[in-house]
Structure formats: C-alpha cells, structure tokens
Amino acid sequence: MLDYDHPKELITPDAILNECAQLVSFNDAYSSHPLIQRFGSPEQPIYVDNGSEAKPLIMPIYNGQLEHIQSAVLIDGEMVELTIDGENTDRGLAKGFARYGDFDHAKPVIITYGLEAFFKIAQTGYAVALVILPTLCSNHKTELKPYDFEQIQFVINQLSQAGYKQLYLPVKIEQIHLEPFKALEQNTAVRLLCQYLRVGVNQFEFGLSQDESVSEVLAFIDEAIELLSKPTEWGELLPLSQSETVLNPYPIHALPPLAQEAVRAISEHVQSPIAMTAQCVIGAMSHIAQAKVNAPHPFIAHGEPCSLFLLTEGQSGSRKSTSRNLADQAIIRYERKQYEAYRQELEQWKSGQAGLPKKDREAYCAENPPPNDPSTLYSDITLESIAGLFIDGVLNNASIASDEAGQFFGGHTMKADTRNQALGGYAKLFDDGFVERTRSKSNLNGSGRAYDVRLTFNLQGQHEVLAEALKDPVLRGQGFLPRFILTIPENLAGTRLQDAIYRNKNASTDHRLIAYWTRCEYLLDDCPQVKADHELHNGRYVLPMNDEAREIDVAFYNMFEELQGKGKRYEYLQAFASRASQLARRLATVFAYFEGLQWIDAKTLKGACEVVKHSLNEWAMYADIEVKAESDAEKLIKWIAKKCNDQKTDRIAYSNVQTSCPRPMQKNKNLLEMVVEQLIDSNHIKIESIGRTRYVVIHPCLVK
Structure with missing residues (x-):
C-alpha cells in the first residue's frame, strides 16, 4: 500500500x-x-x-x-x-x-x-x-x-x-x-x-x-x-428609419403548398410580381370557399363570412389581367360549363312557350320561371345591380374582380351623393353577408333584403389612380378600405426579358398549375363536405380553430390592439389595425378549406397573420404621417450594440434581450418578435441557435 x-x-x-x-x-x-x-x-x-x-x-x-x-x-x-x-x-x-x-x-x-x-x-x-x-x-x-x-x-x-x-x-x-x-x-x-x-x-x-x-x-x-x-455572412445594413423605404416582401410561404406553387408558376409564365399573383390566387380561393364555409367568430356560433376584399397596386402593363385569368382559370371553365347548360335551359324555356296564346304564355311563365344566369364573376357591376341579383335569388355568391380599380373608385357610385350609402352596403355585405335595397314607392318591386350572401373583391389598379382614393378620409374612416388586404408589388418593368427557354414554356402543361386547377375544380363541384363540429347554416359550416390557433388569435389581436395606442405604430391607422384579427381568421379559413383541413391549425393561422401584417405595413405607406420619434427598431439595436460592446462580444442570449431590452418591447413579446424580424431583415442582427439556446448576433460593423 x-x-x-x-x-x-x-x-x-x-x-x-x-x-x-x-x-x-x-x-x-x-x-x-x-x-x-x-x-x-x-x-x-x-x-x-x-x-x-x-x-x-x-x-x-x-x-x-x-x-x-x-x-x-x-x-x-x-x-x-x-x-x-x-x-x-x-x-x-x-x-x-x-x-x-x-x-x-x-x-x-x-x-x-x-x-x-x-x-x-x-x-x-x-x-x-x-x-x-x-x-x-x-x-x-x-x-x-x-x-x-x-x-x-x-x-x-x-x-x-x-x-x-x-x-x-x-x-x-x-x-x-x-x-x-x-x-x-x-x-x-x-x-x-x-x-x-x-x-x-x-x-x-x-x-x-x-x-x-x-x-x-x-x-x-x-x-x-x-x-x-461557421462564418457568418452579412449583407449591407439597411436603414431602420420609418421615413426610409422599408422592405416588405410578400409572405408567399404563408399560402397552402398547392397555392404557393401556383403563385410561383403564374409569376414565371406571366413575368409578374409574386405579390400580385398571390393576391389573384387568394381571390380565387376566397371565391370558392365563401360558398361552402364560414370563418369562426368569437361571439357568433354560425360564424361570419370568409369572403375577402383584396386590393393590389400595379403599374400599367404589369400583367394584372393575365395573372388574374390564370388564377381564375378553373372558375372560368366551370362557369363556362354552367353558362352553356343555362343557355340550353333558356332555349328549352323559350321553346316551351313559343306559339302559345298570351294567356297560356303567362300561365306557363308563372309555373316555369326562366332559368337564371349562373355567372358569379363580375368585372364592372354596381352595388345597386349586384344587390338586385342577391335579393332576387339569382346569386348567393359572387366576386368583383377587376384590373381597373380606378373605374370602381372613380365611378358614379363613389362620387355621387349615394357614396356613403354604397360604402355602408359593401360593409354590411362583408361583415354579415346581408344586403338591402329600398326603392321609391313607385318601384317597390325592386326593394327587398337578402341574407347569407357573399361577395369577394379582387381589385387591381395603378398607383396614380389609387393614391387619391387610398388617402380619402371617408373611404378610410367609414371602414371600407380597412377591410381590404393590400399589397404594393415591385415594378418588374425592364427586367422581363424573354429567351428561347422562356418561349418554350407552356402554362397549360405546367404540373404546378394543373394541380392547382384540379383542386379548384374539385372544390367547385359538389365535393364531399368535410365533417365539422357545427351543423350547416344555410349550406355552410364553420371551420373552427384548434386550441393552439385560438391562442395565436388572441395574441395577434392583443398585439395590434396595443400598437394602436398613443405614439405606437398604428396610432393613426386604428381602423385598419383593429380588423387585423378578423382578416387573419377569414384568410385562415380560406387557406384551411382549400387544403381540406377539418379545423384551422396553428400553422395555417400563423400564415394568415403574416399576410395581414404585410398588408398593414403596406397601408402604413399611405398614412402620410411623419414619425420623428426614434423607432422601436432603432432603440433595440442601440441597446444590443451597447450590451455587446460593454461585454466585448458579438452576441448576447435571446433570453437576455427578452428580459432586459427597452420598453415597450420588454413587456410585449409579440412586439419584440416583430422588431427583431425587422432588424434581421435589415441585416443588423442574426439569430443563431446552439441546441435549443438562441443568441442574437450583431453585425460586425456595429461592434467596436
């Protein structure tokens, strides 16, 4: 030993x-x-x-x-x-x-x-x-x-x-x-x-x-x-000031997979901006979904319409019509078949009364009313006309899809004394699926009401035409424009060159578009109803949110409620920000129905929230408000830079940012995440993970 x-x-x-x-x-x-x-x-x-x-x-x-x-x-x-x-x-x-x-x-x-x-x-x-x-x-x-x-x-x-x-x-x-x-x-x-x-x-x-x-x-x-x-690659620092141009790419990843691929395919074939084609595809999905499902509503058991109002700014020659035609192609084909059947029925109806005496002809018409035109896509129709079609029972679901939005905003209805009435009518259609028309005593036959009808808007127009309307305090204040999901795509003019490879492409044989059109055709037909927890309400059922989606919905609502406060980003856009949660639920319903989901899950609602956030950022460009105060992004990057320089490091734990960063971000998780995303997009920071631990890594030029 x-x-x-x-x-x-x-x-x-x-x-x-x-x-x-x-x-x-x-x-x-x-x-x-x-x-x-x-x-x-x-x-x-x-x-x-x-x-x-x-x-x-x-x-x-x-x-x-x-x-x-x-x-x-x-x-x-x-x-x-x-x-x-x-x-x-x-x-x-x-x-x-x-x-x-x-x-x-x-x-x-x-x-x-x-x-x-x-x-x-x-x-x-x-x-x-x-x-x-x-x-x-x-x-x-x-x-x-x-x-x-x-x-x-x-x-x-x-x-x-x-x-x-x-x-x-x-x-x-x-x-x-x-x-x-x-x-x-x-x-x-x-x-x-x-x-x-x-x-x-x-x-x-x-x-x-x-x-x-x-x-x-x-x-x-x-x-x-x-x-x-692993070395970190950094891009050029982009400005954070709200007075500068802010990158606001369209969240294409938020759409259902089939729709994403269709958007990319249309953009490639037409050579149009992704944001524009995305709006067109969403418009087509809204048109289809509004006839079959309702969006969940916090206080109404049978839900609310899932119809969407979409608005896209685009320069002349930006391929608005072609993009929309490809997105709507399945609907156009379906309506053509319906219209051909209608024409045959109409001919049979006319033949049935041909040669009958006046009295017998009147009896025939009373017992055999003429067939209705099945068309549901309109490019130029007034509220008065479409209300009549709803009230008469000719229509239950319709879309106004036009690449000439200037005609809509600058037309007689929007400039006459009846403008406020028209705006209120469109608002009721959007909110409740309700339309009412009251005519003079001499024309009472045209009066009436229609319940549970649906209308989708898909408007496109040039900046010069839309700018005045988009800044109109009446259109904004009465809640008409705040119901629209807006995007302002980049102008691709000068970059749409064509080579032999491009000219050999054929949209009609593109597997991505074929899959998308096939899905649309299936949903347009009398496809099997998806089982839901709620019974049918006038032919529609509510697509509910699961527990995770409900939590996201509440957080999304609270985030934009706080951002409407004094000095916050949407202080002067309250009418727009207050509808963020509603629009997200509607858009998520459209996405979920298109995918065949039985409920709205967290992923689907998150994607819808991304699109709505994109829209609000676009609306903010039209706010015409000069914000001189230091932005939240500027406050946060200064704080991160000071921490890193004091500690002589290029990174700090994300948890440290959450608990110690400047207010109001310290008390608002959702606001912090949005500001962090802005700093990432502008190349000021990156998020790196080691295991399950996240670090905020600052741009090298911001470290002394």
Whole structure:
C-alpha cells in the first residue's frame, strides 16, 4: 500500500504511478472497479493502488505544458485527495487537470468537470481535460459553488495560456443560461457547447452519461463545434428609419403548398410580381370557399363570412389581367360549363312557350320561371345591380374582380351623393353577408333584403389612380378600405426579358398549375363536405380553430390592439389595425378549406397573420404621417450594440434581450418578435441557435 502521508522514497508524481497497477479495459479488475462501474469506462488505461483496501484510482494531473505535476486520489463516495509534492495528500485545489487524448494546439480540447462526461468523451478520440473538483466522487451531487467555477476558470486559462485556442465546455441546456457559465464564455477563451443532438429535423437532449452511445456523443461535439466555427455572412445594413423605404416582401410561404406553387408558376409564365399573383390566387380561393364555409367568430356560433376584399397596386402593363385569368382559370371553365347548360335551359324555356296564346304564355311563365344566369364573376357591376341579383335569388355568391380599380373608385357610385350609402352596403355585405335595397314607392318591386350572401373583391389598379382614393378620409374612416388586404408589388418593368427557354414554356402543361386547377375544380363541384363540429347554416359550416390557433388569435389581436395606442405604430391607422384579427381568421379559413383541413391549425393561422401584417405595413405607406420619434427598431439595436460592446462580444442570449431590452418591447413579446424580424431583415442582427439556446448576433460593423 502506498503511504501517501509518509512516502520516504516516493517523492515524484511519476514515482507514485510506478507503484500503482495499470489496468486496461479488457481486465476483469478494470471493469469491476467501483468508479468504473459507477461512472463508465474511458476505454483507456487507469492506475489503481491495489495495496489499499479501498483500491483508489490514482489520476495524473498535468499543467498547461502537459507536465505531470500532481496526482489525485479518487475513492468512490469520498472527497478527492491530492498529492502535494509527492510527499503527502491534501483536500486542497489541484494545480492542473487530468487528461485523455492527443493534445494538439491546432485541434479542439473539450473541458469537463464530471467523471462520467470525462470518461465518455475520452472514447470519442477528442482531447479532453478534467477539472479536478473535490466532489468528483461524492455520493451526493450538489450544485457547483463559486470556488468550483474559479477552478474551472483556472484550468481554462491554464490551457489558453499554453496556446490551446479551441477550448470547449459542454453544458446542459438548463445551465447555459446561468450567469456563472455565461461569465466563463465572456471572460475566458472557452465556448459553451449546449448538450443536444440533431437527427434530421429533430433535436434531442442528452447528458453525456455512460449510457449514451459514442456515436451520439461524437455527433454532438462535431455538430456543436461546426456551428460555432461557421462564418457568418452579412449583407449591407439597411436603414431602420420609418421615413426610409422599408422592405416588405410578400409572405408567399404563408399560402397552402398547392397555392404557393401556383403563385410561383403564374409569376414565371406571366413575368409578374409574386405579390400580385398571390393576391389573384387568394381571390380565387376566397371565391370558392365563401360558398361552402364560414370563418369562426368569437361571439357568433354560425360564424361570419370568409369572403375577402383584396386590393393590389400595379403599374400599367404589369400583367394584372393575365395573372388574374390564370388564377381564375378553373372558375372560368366551370362557369363556362354552367353558362352553356343555362343557355340550353333558356332555349328549352323559350321553346316551351313559343306559339302559345298570351294567356297560356303567362300561365306557363308563372309555373316555369326562366332559368337564371349562373355567372358569379363580375368585372364592372354596381352595388345597386349586384344587390338586385342577391335579393332576387339569382346569386348567393359572387366576386368583383377587376384590373381597373380606378373605374370602381372613380365611378358614379363613389362620387355621387349615394357614396356613403354604397360604402355602408359593401360593409354590411362583408361583415354579415346581408344586403338591402329600398326603392321609391313607385318601384317597390325592386326593394327587398337578402341574407347569407357573399361577395369577394379582387381589385387591381395603378398607383396614380389609387393614391387619391387610398388617402380619402371617408373611404378610410367609414371602414371600407380597412377591410381590404393590400399589397404594393415591385415594378418588374425592364427586367422581363424573354429567351428561347422562356418561349418554350407552356402554362397549360405546367404540373404546378394543373394541380392547382384540379383542386379548384374539385372544390367547385359538389365535393364531399368535410365533417365539422357545427351543423350547416344555410349550406355552410364553420371551420373552427384548434386550441393552439385560438391562442395565436388572441395574441395577434392583443398585439395590434396595443400598437394602436398613443405614439405606437398604428396610432393613426386604428381602423385598419383593429380588423387585423378578423382578416387573419377569414384568410385562415380560406387557406384551411382549400387544403381540406377539418379545423384551422396553428400553422395555417400563423400564415394568415403574416399576410395581414404585410398588408398593414403596406397601408402604413399611405398614412402620410411623419414619425420623428426614434423607432422601436432603432432603440433595440442601440441597446444590443451597447450590451455587446460593454461585454466585448458579438452576441448576447435571446433570453437576455427578452428580459432586459427597452420598453415597450420588454413587456410585449409579440412586439419584440416583430422588431427583431425587422432588424434581421435589415441585416443588423442574426439569430443563431446552439441546441435549443438562441443568441442574437450583431453585425460586425456595429461592434467596436
């Protein structure tokens, strides 16, 4: 047995090891050692003092130059003892670290403070250093104490000063946010590796225990180091001031997959902006869905219309008509078949009364009313006319789709004394599916009401024509324009060049459009009704929201309610912002019906919210309000830059931003996320994830 307290001849650490038994992994004595059984095997030789009844494991301790300067005496369940100058033992602080593997200055070194992780990482082939804490073998594990972190920092600095530049410390997910660990990363050369493993699109947390496979641990270390080492590419900083042009790309990803592909296909074939074709496709989906389903309403059991009002600004020659025709092609074909059948019925009706005396003809017409024109798509029709069709029962569902919106806003109805009445009529159609027409006593036959009718608007027009109407306080204040989802696409004029490849393309054979048209045709026919929780209401059923979608709906409503407050972004756009939640629910209903969903899920509602946010940003361009106050985005980036510069780093934890950033973002999660998105879009920051931990990384030019 080694006499650690009185070794007369053993005066060096190497001499102590020479008196120990060296065991290798295939020895029975190796696998049966208490520490190996408890903490796993490093698959490397170990030193054991067989002369002692406890058979302690003797672990060499090295300094930064990898000189063997000390030994640690490890007994299962007891505190670690250390040799001092080879002459006795003490429970003080180690002068170095234990190690396995090939320590190369050009390669990573993994640092750990637990035996189980130390042994497991040793099996991967990575160089691994163990911080010798007194509690390594204790039976009762406690949280790390301040002096433990001091010892960890001592080892990190020891290796750093010896020239090791790639130092990594694995930590558990719940630990990476703790201040002592963050301080290690900020004050030393070490980088934290959050313990997770990604397999495909999934991520798994694990604890570097002896039960983990070597391949998983190796994959974790490889991937985590690769993420930290990956260079970040930055674009040019874009202005944040609200007076500057703000990028507001159309969220094409928000649409159902079939619709997305149709939008891209139409844009390619027509050479029109994505935003314009997206609005056309949404208009077609709204036209189809409004006849079959209702959107959920917080206070009305049978819901509300899912009909949408869409408005697209586009220059002359921006291919508005062609885009809309391709988007509506299935509806146009369907209506053509319906119209042909109508013409045949009309001819039969005319033939049936041909040659009849006047009295018999009147009786025939009374018993056999003429068939109704089945057309539901209109490009130029007044409220008076369409109301008559609804009241007479000729129509239940219709769309006004025109690329000459200027004619609509500048027409007689919108300029005459009846404008306010017309606006109110369109508003009632939108909100309740209700229309009413009251004529003079001399023409009472034209009066009446119609319930549960639907109208979709899909208007397109030039900026010069629309600008005046879009800024009209009556059109805005009465709530007509706030019901519209607006987009202002980029002008592609000058970029729509055609080559041989383009000219060989054929929209009618494009598989993306064929799939989209096929889906539209199926929904236009009497397709099987999707089972829903609610009964049919005049032929329509409500598409409900699931629990997750309801939570998103409430958060979306609250976000835009707060943003209408004094000094907030939509203070002067209250009529528009107050309808954000309603429009999102309607749009989500249209998306869900098109996809054949039985309810509105979180993904579908989130997508609809993105489109509505895009629309509100477009409306803000017409607000004509000069906001001189510092924007939330400017406040946040200044705060992030100061934090990074104070801490001499290029990143801070996203959780730190959430809890400490300037108000009102600190108290409003949704507002913060929107501002963060703006900073990302303008290249001021990036979000990087290490495992499940997110970091805000600032543009290099903003760091001193």
